[in-house]
Amino acid sequence: MGGMPDAGPSVDTLISVFDAAAPLNFLSGHGDRADPVVALTFGVLLVSVAVVAIITLLLGAAIWRRPGIAAQPPGTRLSLEPAAGGQRWIGIGVGVSAFVLLLSVLWTMQVLATVASPAAPAALTIEITGHQWWWQVRYLSDDPARAFVTANEISIPAGRPVRFRLIGADVIHSFWVPALFGKTDLIPGQINTTWLEARRPGVYSGQCTEYCGVEHAHMGFSVIALPEQEFTAWWDRQLRSPAESDAAPASAGNIAFTTHCGSCHAVRGTPSAGILGPDLSHLMTRRTLAAGTLPNDSANLVRFIADPQAAKPGSMMPRPDISARELADIRAYLATLN
Amino acid sequence: MSVSDYERVPEIGSAVLRPGLTDRLERMWETRPGIRGWFATVDHKRIGIRYIVTAFAFLIAGGLESLIFRLQLAGPNLRLLTPEQYDQLFTMHGMTMIFLYAGPVLTGFSNYLWPLLLGARDMALPRINALSYWIYVCAGIFLYAAFAAGFGPNDGWFNYVPYAARAYNGGPNVDFYALGMILLGISTTVGAVNFVVTFLRLRAPGMSIDRVPILAWGTLTASAANIFAIPAVSLAFFLLWLDRNAGTHFFDATTGGEALLWQHLFWMFGHPWVYAIVLPAMGMVSDGLPVFCRRPLVGYSMVALATVATMVLGFGVWVHHMFATGLPSVSLSFFSAASIIIAVPSAVGVFAWIATIWYGRPVFTTAFLFFASFIVLFTVGGVSGYMTGSLPVDWQLTDTYFIVAHIHYVLIGINVFPVAGAAYFWFPKITGRMLDERLGRWNFWTMFVGFNVGFFPMHLSGLLGMPRRVYTYADGMGWNGLNLITTLGSYVFAVGVLLLIINIVSSYRRGRPAGDNPWDSPTLEWATTSPPPPYNFAVIPTVASRHPLWEGRLGEPDTQQRSSLKAGFLLDHGRETLGTTALEAEPDLILKMPADSYTPVILAMSLTILFTGLVLHIGWLAVAGALAAAADTIAWTWPERSLGQTAGAADA
Numbered sequence: 001m002g003g004m005p006d007a008g009p010s011v012d013t014l015i016s017v018f019d020a021a022a023p024l025n026f027l028s029g030h031g032d033r034a035d036p037v038v039a040l041t042f043g044v045l046l047v048s049v050a051v052v053a054i055i056t057l058l059l060g061a062a063i064w065r066r067p068g069i070a071a072q073p074p075g076t077r078l079s080l081e082p083a084a085g086g087q088r089w090i091g092i093g094v095g096v097s098a099f100v101l102l103l104s105v106l107w108t109m110q111v112l113a114t115v116a117s118p119a120a121p122a123a124l125t126i127e128i129t130g131h132q133w134w135w136q137v138r139y140l141s142d143d144p145a146r147a148f149v150t151a152n153e154i155s156i157p158a159g160r161p162v163r164f165r166l167i168g169a170d171v172i173h174s175f176w177v178p179a180l181f182g183k184t185d186l187i188p189g190q191i192n193t194t195w196l197e198a199r200r201p202g203v204y205s206g207q208c209t210e211y212c213g214v215e216h217a218h219m220g221f222s223v224i225a226l227p228e229q230e231f232t233a234w235w236d237r238q239l240r241s242p243a244e245s246d247a248a249p250a251s252a253g254n255i256a257f258t259t260h261c262g263s264c265h266a267v268r269g270t271p272s273a274g275i276l277g278p279d280l281s282h283l284m285t286r287r288t289l290a291a292g293t294l295p296n297d298s299a300n301l302v303r304f305i306a307d308p309q310a311a312k313p314g315s316m317m318p319r320p321d322i323s324a325r326e327l328a329d330i331r332a333y334l335a336t337l338n
Numbered sequence: 339m340s341v342s343d344y345e346r347v348p349e350i351g352s353a354v355l356r357p358g359l360t361d362r363l364e365r366m367w368e369t370r371p372g373i374r375g376w377f378a379t380v381d382h383k384r385i386g387i388r389y390i391v392t393a394f395a396f397l398i399a400g401g402l403e404s405l406i407f408r409l410q411l412a413g414p415n416l417r418l419l420t421p422e423q424y425d426q427l428f429t430m431h432g433m434t435m436i437f438l439y440a441g442p443v444l445t446g447f448s449n450y451l452w453p454l455l456l457g458a459r460d461m462a463l464p465r466i467n468a469l470s471y472w473i474y475v476c477a478g479i480f481l482y483a484a485f486a487a488g489f490g491p492n493d494g495w496f497n498y499v500p501y502a503a504r505a506y507n508g509g510p511n512v513d514f515y516a517l518g519m520i521l522l523g524i525s526t527t528v529g530a531v532n533f534v535v536t537f538l539r540l541r542a543p544g545m546s547i548d549r550v551p552i553l554a555w556g557t558l559t560a561s562a563a564n565i566f567a568i569p570a571v572s573l574a575f576f577l578l579w580l581d582r583n584a585g586t587h588f589f590d591a592t593t594g595g596e597a598l599l600w601q602h603l604f605w606m607f608g609h610p611w612v613y614a615i616v617l618p619a620m621g622m623v624s625d626g627l628p629v630f631c632r633r634p635l636v637g638y639s640m641v642a643l644a645t646v647a648t649m650v651l652g653f654g655v656w657v658h659h660m661f662a663t664g665l666p667s668v669s670l671s672f673f674s675a676a677s678i679i680i681a682v683p684s685a686v687g688v689f690a691w692i693a694t695i696w697y698g699r700p701v702f703t704t705a706f707l708f709f710a711s712f713i714v715l716f717t718v719g720g721v722s723g724y725m726t727g728s729l730p731v732d733w734q735l736t737d738t739y740f741i742v743a744h745i746h747y748v749l750i751g752i753n754v755f756p757v758a759g760a761a762y763f764w765f766p767k768i769t770g771r772m773l774d775e776r777l778g779r780w781n782f783w784t785m786f787v788g789f790n791v792g793f794f795p796m797h798l799s800g801l802l803g804m805p806r807r808v809y810t811y812a813d814g815m816g817w818n819g820l821n822l823i824t825t826l827g828s829y830v831f832a833v834g835v836l837l838l839i840i841n842i843v844s845s846y847r848r849g850r851p852a853g854d855n856p857w858d859s860p861t862l863e864w865a866t867t868s869p870p871p872p873y874n875f876a877v878i879p880t881v882a883s884r885h886p887l888w889e890g891r892l893g894e895p896d897t898q899q900r901s902s903l904k905a906g907f908l909l910d911h912g913r914e915t916l917g918t919t920a921l922e923a924e925p926d927l928i929l930k931m932p933a934d935s936y937t938p939v940i941l942a943m944s945l946t947i948l949f950t951g952l953v954l955h956i957g958w959l960a961v962a963g964a965l966a967a968a969a970d971t972i973a974w975t976w977p978e979r980s981l982g983q984t985a986g987a988a989d990a
Contacts, residue, residue, distance in 0.1 A: 022816030024803025026734040037730045044728055048721035055688060055717045062696035063710065069701040074772055074856035078632055078701065083892045086636030086693035093689030098682050101724070105675045108728045112671055115730060132506075166664075171501040172597065174662055174737060178803050182733020183662040187598065188500055189591020192664030209737040209805045210662075211494050213501055214421035217808035314421050 019179070023205040026178035030204065031197040032119065032161070033181045036111045044104060115181070118161030118195055126154060127165040130173030130186035130208065132316060133215040134278050134291040139235070140165075148238050148268070151278030152291050155234050158201045158225040166192040174210035177223050183209050198225035203287075214314035220292025238282055241269025245336045253333025256326045264317070267337060277317060284338035290315065302331050343911055344928055344982055352905040353876035359910060360876050366913055367459070367872035369934060378934040380464035381872055385471050386450025387768065392475055393443035394839070397754075399482070400434035401832055403427045407809075412825040414813040424809035425492045426511075430485055432495035433515070437522060438478050440615040440753045445470075445529055447760055448557040448618055450768065452533070454863035454870060455551050457542025457879045459915040460931055462535040463528075465938050465974065470529035472942030477522035480946060484514035484953075491515035494807060496608070496659075497578075499589040499600045504582045510953060513582060516575040517949045523572040524945070530561035530568075537561075540915060541923045542862065544881035544901070548639065551861055551884075555642045556621025559649045560614035566653070567614070571607035574600060583955075598663055605656035613652040616748065617645055619756035620687060620716075623709045626756075626763045627691055629859045630706035631698025634885060634892070637690040644686035651680045661732045670729055677727030684720050688713060703857075704778030708759030711786055715751025719744060722797065737807075740800025746793045758785065758838055765842065766856045770868040771849030777841045785834030792827025795820040860885035865903045877906035878916045881923075912980060930981045937974035944970055 015028045029038035069078060129136040137154050141147045156162045166175050168186040176183040177196060184194040198204060208219035226234060245251060254270070261280075262272030268281040278291075286296050290312050294300040303310070306327055308317040322330070353359050369379040379385070407427045410418045419427065449467065453460050461467045484490055489511045493502045502512045537558045541550065577588040578600070587593040589600050628635045635641060657665065657673035691713050700706060722744040726732045735741060758781070765773045799820040804811065811817055855864040864887055866875055879902060883889055886901035907916055913931040918924060944966035951960025977983035 022802040024805075024815060025801065026803060027801060037734060040728060041725075041731045041734065044725045044731055048725055051721050052714070052717050055692070056714055058692050059695070059710065059713055062692050063700055065696065066699060069699065071775060072630075072701045072703055072857060074766070074850060075853045075858075077858045078699075080888060080891045081631070081633035081698050083634045083894075085697045086690075089689045089693035089696070090637045090640055090686055094682060094685045097685040101678050101681055104724070104728060105678050108674055108678070108730065109671060111730045112667055112674075116667060168597075171506050172498055176805075178734060182730065183736060184733075185663045187591075187663060189595075189597055190664065207803070207805055211498070211501070211737075211807040213506065214425060214809075217421070217810050 024178050024207060026182075028179065030179040030202070031181070031199050033115050033195065033197055034179060036114045037182065040107060040111045043107060047100060047104065118197060120161060122163040122195060123157050123160035125163040125165060126156075127167065128154070128175055128186065129167045129169050130175070130212070131169045132171060132213050133208070133219040133312075135219075135221045136169070136278070139238075146235070146239065148281075149266070149279045150238060150281070151286075152221045152288065153224060153286050154206075154221065155224045155226055155231060156196070156198060157228045157231040158198050160228070161195050161197040163193060163195045166194065171212045172210045173208045173212050173219065175206070176209045177204050177206040179204045180223065185210055196223065198223065201225045201227055201230075205292075207292075215312055218291060218293045218312050218315075220288070222287065222292070237285075242267060242281065242337050245333075247332075249329050249332035250336050251333075253326075253329030253331065256322065256329050257333050260320050260322055260326070261330070280334070280337060282337055283334055284336075298331065298335070301334060302327060305330060344930070346911075346928070348907045348909055348916070348928060350906060351877065351908045354904065356908070359908070360871065362910055363873040363876060364871060366910075369872065375934065377939050378936050380460070380468045380932065380934050380938070382449050382453050382461045382464065382467055383768075383870065383872075383874075385467050386446050386448075389442055389446025389449055389471055389474070391446075392471075392478070393439050393446055396434050396438040396478060397443070397835070398839075400431050400439060401835065403431040403434065404828065405832055407431070408825040408828050410809065411811075411821050413822060414811055414815070414818055416810060419809065421809045422492070425807075426485065426490040428807060429491045429494050430481075433481065433491055435749065436495055436611075436615070437519070438474075438481070440749055441526065441611070442474055443757055444557070444560070444615060444618040444753070445474075445526075447622065447757070447764070448533065448553065449529075451764065451863060452536055452554060452557070453540065453874055454767075454866065455554055455861055456536070456540055456545065457862045457875060457881060458536070458540040459874050459878075459909075459913075461532050462540050462929070463532045465932050465935055466528050466532050468935075468938035469941055470525045470532065472939045473521060473525035473528075473945065476942050476946040477518050477525060480521060480949065481514060481518040484511065484518070489514055496604060497600075498604075499578065499581075499597050500591070502578060502582075502600075503590060513579060513953050516579040516582070517953050519575045520572050520579075521945060521949050523568045523575075526564055527568050530564040533557050533561035534565070538920045539917045539926075540929075541918055542879050542881045543907075543916065543918055543923055543925045545918075545923045547921055547923075548642075549881060549884045550642075551621070552624035552635065552638070552641055552645070553618060553621035555645050556618040556624075559645050560617050563610045563614050563649050563652065567607040567610040570603045571611075574603035574607075577603075579952075598660070601660050601663065602656070605659040606653075609656040609659065610649070610652050612748065613649055616752040617649065619753045619760075621645070622756045622760045622763075623691065623712055624687070625861065626705060626759060627709040628694050628698065629763070629857050630701040630703055630709070631694050632701065633694065633698040634860070634888075635690060636693040636697065637686070638884065640686050641690050644683035647683040648680065651676060651683070655680055655727075658727060658732065661729055662736055667729075674727060674729035674732075678724060680727075681720060681724050684716075688717060688720075703762065704773070704775055704782050705759045705762035707779075707782045707786075708755050708762065711782075712751060712755040712759065715747055715755060715789075718794075719747030719751050722747060735800065737805055738800035739796045739804045739806060742806055743793055743796035743800060746796070750789055750793070754835075755785075758782075761838065761842065763857070764863075765845070765849075766852030767863055767868050767870070769846055769849070770852050771845055772852050772856060773841050773845045773849060777837060777844075781834060781837040781841055783834075784837055785831055788827050788830030788832070788834050790827070792824050792829075792831050795823045795827070799824070855887065858887075860888040862886055862903075875906075877904070877908055879903045880906050932978070932981060935974070937970055941967055941970045941974065 029035040125140045127138040135152050137150045166186040168188040173186045174183045180196040184192050204223040206221040258271050264274035264277040266273045266279045289296050293312050308315045369375040410416050492511045580586040587595040589595045655677045658677040726735050762773050799817045802816045804817045852868045882899040882901045889900050915929050917927040917929045919926050944963050948960050948963030
């Protein structure tokens with residue numbers, strides 16, 4: 001189990017198989033903030049299973065303790081049992097329950113204190129803005145030249161706590177990376193904060209969990225934990241503007257993109273600077289399209305641009321008014337954004 | 339009828355010694371036949387049956403909605419429904435089950451049973467009772483008319499802003515929901531007031547508050563809570579309606595409003611409401627289960643107190659619906675502790691019910707099966723609630739299918755199963771015929787198996803991270819098999835509910851005659867005929883114990899005073915019942931009861947016209963509705979001679 005650092009490799013294998021089969025499960029923790037909660041979850045789950053088992057056994061015993069009466073023909077007066085007895089059941093049952101409940105409260109408070117803030121100072125702060133139905137990701141830095149914006153995929157350094165500022169752009173969304181910690185809402189008019197830590201490099205799935213409209217189902221994201229050095233390299237690369245390509249389809253696509261897409265989408269260092277949709281600088285480095293709706297490959301990219309409403313009905317992106325030629329050019333241009 | 343009629347000392351007698359008494363009472367209390375009587379009646383039994391039938395109609399509607407969207411969720415990436423259709427369906431399903439089924443069905447049973455349980459001839463405010471029903475049915479039609487026109491509520495039953503604001507939800511969908519809920523709130527509030535007054539003033543002489551059936555405690559507690567809780571939600575919906583239609587910004591953060599204000603107002607109501615729609619059902623079990631254990635309930639006083647304690651604590655836990663909203667951990671931890679500790683009074687009930695079976699002798703009727711299985715379902719719903727009470731755990735559990743499992747174990751386990759048991763238990767009283775026990779077994783086992791097969795896997799899909807309120811999900815998330823099982827189970831469960839309805843319909847005509855007291859039950863409703871006459875009791879019974887019909891059979895000393903069921907206050911000078919003191923139920927005064935009247939149905943319709951005018955922005959229609967409501971209220975409150983409200987006719 002993720003909560004136990006000393007667990008052997010075979011347990012690790014089981015966990016990774018489980019995580020691959022159910023990527024949004026929260027029963028295997030993968031970081032400092034998740035682990036105490038996983039332990040508490042298993043604790044209260046065990047108490048719950050035990051309570052249901054005990055009550056079911058007691059009920060069964062109460063029913064089958066003596067031969068019951070199969071049926072009652074209307075109006076028959078079956079004999080009555082004496083009214084005495086049974087009060088002790090309530091005394092003992094409630095006493096034991098109250099004791100277990102109090103212990104649960106204490107454990108809860110202890111976990112709350114543990115997960116309140118990271119043991120080490122946060123490595124960086126990332127600002128997440130929830131939109132219908134995608135995630136804007138802004139990397140903050142004291143050096144303004146190093147701040148940048150991306151979307152739907154959040155890279156973090158492994159083994160370092162990372163702080164998040166959460167903002168709701170339109171309606172309420174909720175930020176959830178189950179392997180790393182529970183949910184925090186993004187609410188218009190207030191800024192919430194949370195922090196995460198991923199013990200090991202890996203890809204951790206995230207999902208919006210507050211109902212936010214017709215495409216609430218397709219509002220996923222990923223947290224990608226990278227080794228510290230790779231993370232720094234990744235950041236440096238994100239800051240670069242795309243290399244201008246002179247090759248025919250890409251350069252035509254650049255123009256078509258600016259005309260048809262640039263008022264909503266941005267590509268850093270180009271005239272396209274829209275803020276209504278996800279920033280597409282370095283689109284090719286992302287694993288998925290449309291907030292986790294489709295794997296990011298050439299076919300899906302063309303399919304999605306041609307008719308966003310097919311894969312994601314209700315999406316804010318309208319069907320663009322472009323020719324097949326323009327579509328192919330734009331695809332070629334987007335392929336250069338790596 | 340004269341004013342001094344109030345001051346007379348009522349005669350004591352019995353129907354046997356007064357030939358013609360029952361005929362005279364019948365003439366005074368009966369509802370006129372035909373359509374006129376149908377609209378005018380204030381008989382609590384007719385109103386109660388209507389409530390139950392209407393609530394079952396909504397149960398079927400809400401059930402069909404879920405059967406449709408469960409098809410969509412049976413496998414990954416299915417596209418049977420558009421997202422917008424799915425959103426309306428899941429919103430209508432939640433709204434219907436929580437507001438139009440779960441509350442009203444219990445109101446229906448309590449409406450029917452209370453005066454019979456308490457030994458009175460009607461509820462304290464019979465016309466208010468009729469008004470409560472008519473507004474309920476009008477609000478239900480109002481909301482379903484919107485749905486039929488394609489404008490059903492679409493923001494979940496919890497209707498969070500800003501998604502409910504006009505900027506993000508431009509259609510009239512949310513306006514229908516807001517006004518429909520305000521309308522329904524009027525119904526619930528006046529109904530709640532009626533229950534509280536009836537409990538305090540209409541109990542039979544001698545029925546001190548430690549002799550009242552637990553069902554009455556449950557409904558009293560729920561009603562008192564509703565009086566405090568409904569204003570919060572009615573206000574919230576009214577403010578939202580103003581935001582959407584009059585340009586205010588109570589909930590609009592861009593202009594100084596506060597999105598979380600909605601959540602506070604909604605859950606300050608919403609959580610007490612959850613208890614209000616289970617406590618009366620728990621009361622049904624507390625009263626019904628002991629009959630089939632052939633002994634009184636273990637720990638009566640503790641169960642009654644636990645009922646009240648649950649409700650009081652229930653007002654202090656609303657924030658556990660808002661654990662992820664970023665409120666400070668210190669304040670959240672208070673609500674977390676309260677949400678865990680609230681399980682203590684629930685434990686009282688569970689151990690009292692099990693001890694009652696343990697020290698009794700079970701009779702395996704269908705009603706017993708429903709009541710006994712309820713204990714397990716209650717426990718499952720209880721422990722999943724306990725898990726979500728723990729704040730850090732809830733940060734993971736909230737808004738996953740684990741919560742969907744929890745709410746269904748609570749609402750189906752603690753409401754539908756007791757209601758089904760109550761149907762088997764009280765159907766003979768209501769109709770004079772028994773429900774079929776053999777079909778009953780099939781009914782029970784289909785519902786029990788279908789429910790658990792359908793809803794238990796939701797716990798697991800929740801633990802595997804499946805979010806709520808998604809119209810579809812991707813392949814490869816680990817949820818496919820669980821969702822397929824859930825869909826299959828929900829269809830089996832629906833067949834179980836269908837069997838209940840078939841049993842009710844067929845037994846209504848062909849069931850075995852029941853007699854007055856088929857189960858040999860101990861409480862007052864079984865002392866009168868099945869079905870009861872319009873006046874309930876020929877004389878007002880006098881009560882000397884919790885079990886008037888079991889006296890002398892429980893090994894109590896011979897010297898103990900006995901209840902008097904056949905002889906008591908006659909009260910035959912027109913429609914009358916007895917008012918008693920609040921705690922000891924000592925005879926206090928004669929209550930003149932109003933006759934049938936059209937004013938309640940007209941008021942309900944006028945208000946519905948007013949609300950229809952508001953939602954459709956048809957000014958003259960709204961004004962006409964308001965004027966009609968005002969005129970009807972004047973007519974309603976006009977002093978009546980038969981009620982002794984005019985002074986002039988002292989000796990008429």
